[in-house]
Amino acid sequence: MTKKDTIFYSILAAFAVMVTATIWWIFMKTPTAQIQAGGLAQKIFYFHVPVANGIYVSGGACFIASAWYLVRPTERINAWARAGSDCAAFFGVLVLCSGPFWAKKAWGVYWTWDPQLTTLLLSVLIYFAIGLLRAFAGDGAAERRFAAALGVMGTVNLPIIYFSVSKWGGNHPTVIRGDGGGMATSMWIPFIMGHVALTLLFAPVVLWLRSRLAFLQATLDHTQEEALTRGVADNWGEADGGEEPLPDAHGVR
Numbered sequence: 236m237t238k239k240d241t242i243f244y245s246i247l248a249a250f251a252v253m254v255t256a257t258i259w260w261i262f263m264k265t266p267t268a269q270i271q272a273g274g275l276a277q278k279i280f281y282f283h284v285p286v287a288n289g290i291y292v293s294g295g296a297c298f299i300a301s302a303w304y305l306v307r308p309t310e311r312i313n314a315w316a317r318a319g320s321d322c323a324a325f326f327g328v329l330v331l332c333s334g335p336f337w338a339k340k341a342w343g344v345y346w347t348w349d350p351q352l353t354t355l356l357l358s359v360l361i362y363f364a365i366g367l368l369r370a371f372a373g374d375g376a377a378e379r380r381f382a383a384a385l386g387v388m389g390t391v392n393l394p395i396i397y398f399s400v401s402k403w404g405g406n407h408p409t410v411i412r413g414d415g416g417g418m419a420t421s422m423w424i425p426f427i428m429g430h431v432a433l434t435l436l437f438a439p440v441v442l443w444l445r446s447r448l449a450f451l452q453a454t455l456d457h458t459q460e461e462a463l464t465r466g467v468a469d470n471w472g473e474a475d476g477g478e479e480p481l482p483d484a485h486g487v488r
Contacts, residue, residue, distance in 0.1 A: 243443060250436035257281065257428040265425050276340035279333055281425045285433035287330045290358070291397075292438040293322035294390045297362070301386035304379070310453050311446075313379055318445035320365040320386050325441070327359030350399040358396060361389035374456070 236244075261281050268277035297319025304312045334352070335345035346352070365385050372378045 243440070246436055246440055250432055250440060253428065253432035253436060257425060257432050260428060261425045265421055274340055276337045279337045281422075281429040282433065283330065283333045283337065284426070285429040286326055286333065287355075288430065288434040289326035289438040289441075290323050290330065290355075291393055292434060293319050293326055293442060294358070294362075294393045295319075296442055297323055297365075297386045298390035301383035301390075304383045305387070308376070308379065310457075311450055313383075314446045314450035314453060315442075316383055316386055317369060317449045318442050320362045320369075320382075320389075321445050322438070322441050324359055324362035324366055326438070327355065327362065330355065331359065351396060354392060354396045354399050358389065358392045361385070361392065365389065374453075 261278050265278070265281075267275050297316055300312050300315035300319055304316050338347070339345050365382050368378065368382050368385065372381075
């Protein structure tokens with residue numbers, strides 16, 4: 236096991252312990268909110284907000300890697316840029332799926348065109364657009380640079396999401412932002428634990444896994460292309476509608 240693997244598994248183990256402790260604390264120690272705040276559904280808040288901050292972590296990684304790629308393109312930096320956009324879209328979907336359950340109890344509707352929800356949806360669509368571009372537009376130098384430029388521009392919208400509540404109002408509570416009313420003392424411990432588990436531990440783990448997968452996939456593709464170019468590997472013909480079988484150890488197909 237390499238040093239990187241040891242660090243990765245250590246972070247993964249810490250996440251497992253922390254998320255277990257957070258769930259126990261939320262449902263065993265934290266009181267249920269008043270009906271106007273959503274009642275039992277309000278407990279989604281302790282997961283919803285840390286996961287939302289995972290968008291900022293992933294989007295920040297996408298911004299840094301994309302900007303770096305535009306200056307000095309490398310395969311590994313491209314993998315991190317791809318991981319950042321994919322993970323930002325992933326965390327965005329989690330937020331958009333978890334929020335309506337709380338919103339229905341607190342607001343009476345699953346969705347409203349609140350400024351924060353609208354800007355969040357816009358960011359998620361941008362990151363999905365980057366993923367679609369990388370998946371279907373090819374993997375050439377021009378396509379990579381365009382995806383990196385879109386990753387830089389897409390991240391500009393993230394601060395707007397954060398400050399939209401204090402600037403334009405809406406249904407979202409300000410809580411710990413701007414001139415908000417703040418939180419009760421009993422809410423702070425699970426709130427911090429949730430951030431440690433989901434923002435500081437889970438987000439880096441997912442980013443790390445996605446970047447390694449993207450890098451290994453790119454390395455495999457380049458190796459295959461080079462092997463085909465040098466004639467080390469051949470394209471096997473098709474017979475009877477399927478691929479021709481590879482020869483066995485005795486040379487028999």
